[in-house]
Amino acid sequence: MKTFAELNFPGRLVAVEGLDGSGKSTQIYLLKRWLELQGLKVYFSEWNSSELVKSATTKGKKRELLTPTTFSLIHATDFADRYERHLVPLLRAGYLVLCDRYIFTAFARDVVRGCPPEWVRGLYDFAALPDLTFFFKADLEVSLQRILEGRPQLKYFEAGMDLRLSTDLYESFRIFQGRMLEQYLAMSTEFDFLVMDANQCIENQQAVVRQLVSQRLDLDKFHRVERPPQRPVTKKAPKRVKVEEPVE
Amino acid sequence: MRQALQNQIVVPRRTERRFYGHGIPRVPSEELAGRLIVVEGADGSGRSTQIAMLVQWLEGCGHATVQVGLKRSTLVSEELETAQEGNILSRTTLSLFYATDFADQLENIILPALKAGFIVLADRYIYTLMARDMVRGMDEAWLKNLYGIALVPDAVFYMNVAPEELVQRNFAKNAALDYWESGMDLGLSRDMFDSFMKYQDDMQKTFRRLQATYGFTIVDGMRSAEATHAELQKKIGAVLAGK
Numbered sequence: 001m002k003t004f005a006e007l008n009f010p011g012r013l014v015a016v017e018g019l020d021g022s023g024k025s026t027q028i029y030l031l032k033r034w035l036e037l038q039g040l041k042v043y044f045s046e047w048n049s050s051e052l053v054k055s056a057t058t059k060g061k062k063r064e065l066l067t068p069t070t071f072s073l074i075h076a077t078d079f080a081d082r083y084e085r086h087l088v089p090l091l092r093a094g095y096l097v098l099c100d101r102y103i104f105t106a107f108a109r110d111v112v113r114g115c116p117p118e119w120v121r122g123l124y125d126f127a128a129l130p131d132l133t134f135f136f137k138a139d140l141e142v143s144l145q146r147i148l149e150g151r152p153q154l155k156y157f158e159a160g161m162d163l164r165l166s167t168d169l170y171e172s173f174r175i176f177q178g179r180m181l182e183q184y185l186a187m188s189t190e191f192d193f194l195v196m197d198a199n200q201c202i203e204n205q206q207a208v209v210r211q212l213v214s215q216r217l218d219l220d221k222f223h224r225v226e227r228p229p230q231r232p233v234t235k236k237a238p239k240r241v242k243v244e245e246p247v248e
Numbered sequence: 249m250r251q252a253l254q255n256q257i258v259v260p261r262r263t264e265r266r267f268y269g270h271g272i273p274r275v276p277s278e279e280l281a282g283r284l285i286v287v288e289g290a291d292g293s294g295r296s297t298q299i300a301m302l303v304q305w306l307e308g309c310g311h312a313t314v315q316v317g318l319k320r321s322t323l324v325s326e327e328l329e330t331a332q333e334g335n336i337l338s339r340t341t342l343s344l345f346y347a348t349d350f351a352d353q354l355e356n357i358i359l360p361a362l363k364a365g366f367i368v369l370a371d372r373y374i375y376t377l378m379a380r381d382m383v384r385g386m387d388e389a390w391l392k393n394l395y396g397i398a399l400v401p402d403a404v405f406y407m408n409v410a411p412e413e414l415v416q417r418n419f420a421k422n423a424a425l426d427y428w429e430s431g432m433d434l435g436l437s438r439d440m441f442d443s444f445m446k447y448q449d450d451m452q453k454t455f456r457r458l459q460a461t462y463g464f465t466i467v468d469g470m471r472s473a474e475a476t477h478a479e480l481q482k483k484i485g486a487v488l489a490g491k
Contacts, residue, residue, distance in 0.1 A: 050336070053345070056327040065323055068273055069351045069397055074324070077344035084338035114273040122393035126340050 003129045004091055011091030012217050015102035018136030019177050021143035022198045028100050030206045040222040043090050045099045053078045061157055068113035075106055076123045083127055096222050103127055108183035132216055138198035140178055257310035261490025269396015275359060282362035286373040289407030290448055291429050292417035293469045299369050301477045306367055314361040317371035321352035343381050347394055374398045379454040403487045404464030406455055411448035
């Protein structure tokens with residue numbers, strides 16, 4: 001597997017990974033704002049898929065129809081949809097693409113669910129690797145606390161209830177997150193994760209993130225091109241306003 | 249139908265089952281007592297006719313049957329249908345969507361039925377899915393890994409019919425060619441007839457390549473339905489007897 005840079009894409013992809021409650025979304029949001037304010041071409045990939053794939057995923061989750069295999073496949077479908085329709089074209093167009101979670105989430109989650117690691121990795125080998133991957137490593141108790149305090153309504157699959165780790169939703173969530181963390185840490189060296197101390201305060205973490213991004217990426221290349229005005233402003237045709245025909 | 253008239257019902261011999269790859273987590277393959285029979289072929293190759301005849305015959309012989317096919321899962325069949333109508337998904341996405349559909353049926357229909365000793369008749373299996381993707385330029389090794397979840401069937405029959413004859417049969421049935429069965433998404437030709445011929449030709453070549461790996465039986469689908477059925481009966485009879 002190669003990174004987008006190694007594949008000669010003009011764009012670069014930065015991913016953040018970490019447990020729920022590790023603060024990764026906050027950090028990538030602040031990174032996005034910083035890059036935008038510099039006038040760079042930035043796209044934040046929201047983990048929303050096409051309505052179609054989403055409808056199947058929602059149905060599967062609501063009715064608890066998913067097994068580890070179909071859970072893995074439907075999320076891979078979802079990812080492929082985003083990858084082929086959004087990420088690749090934007091990276092071809094020279095964007096800085098920021099992803100809140102990438103393939104490593106699937107690598108960790110599906111393996112915890114019992115899918116063989118080689119199979120899961122094989123599924124995703126159509127995707128290139130991020131140019132930078134930040135891993136937000138918080139103590140398990142810290143991230144558990146953040147989640148369990150803020151949003152006590154845990155969902156079935158999110159808590160790993162399908163794994164029958166415990167009949168208690170919260171206990172199941174704890175065990176599941178603990179196993180996720182083990183998987184992440186095991187991948188850390190192999191995929192060159194930039195490991196962040198997520199127990200630190202937001203500002204300190206963001207300072208490190210910004211420093212690493214500016215060191216590792218040539219940000220000057222991502223400036224929006226100022227285009228000369230295409231037509232004299234005076235000759236601009238009046239805007240057409242669509243008027244609904246009144247129904248008699 | 250000699251067997252059906254004999255009152256003796258043959259109990260299928262157990263065979264060692266295996267998956268193409270790692271299979272499905274926590275499914276012991278030795279518990280699967282039933283049989284999996286696959287019929288492959290293009291639209292108009294006579295697949296459904298043959299499956300209907302096999303069901304009649306097998307039930308007559310005292311075997312319980314279950315049928316599966318592509319795009320029939322509870323999980324994603326409706327969404328897949330909609331996706332195809334709009335042709336909005338790119339190839340990896342569509343491929344994985346079909347794999348999800350397959351896996352859902354495998355785990356929720358095929359495996360439980362085999363555990364219960366049913367004979368499962370599959371109207372197309374992973375080979376059609378692989379061939380379609382290969383014709384569209386997807387990596388064979390990637391597909392092999394993806395379908396490592398699939399169970400190796402006890403018999404696979406590929407109904408071989410020349411594209412010229414397929415066209416005739418499709419017109420006789422629908423008076424129109426199907427967009428996907430004509431490979432129109434590939435841009436082989438703007439002319440649907442030309443595209444159909446080219447696409448079906450590519451599919452046949454790909455099936456022949458897959459045959460070398462997966463060793464399925466190529467059945468001459470140009471004969472009458474009865475003649476083909478007689479051949480399938482004989483071969484399936486041998487499978488059930490454990491030969």
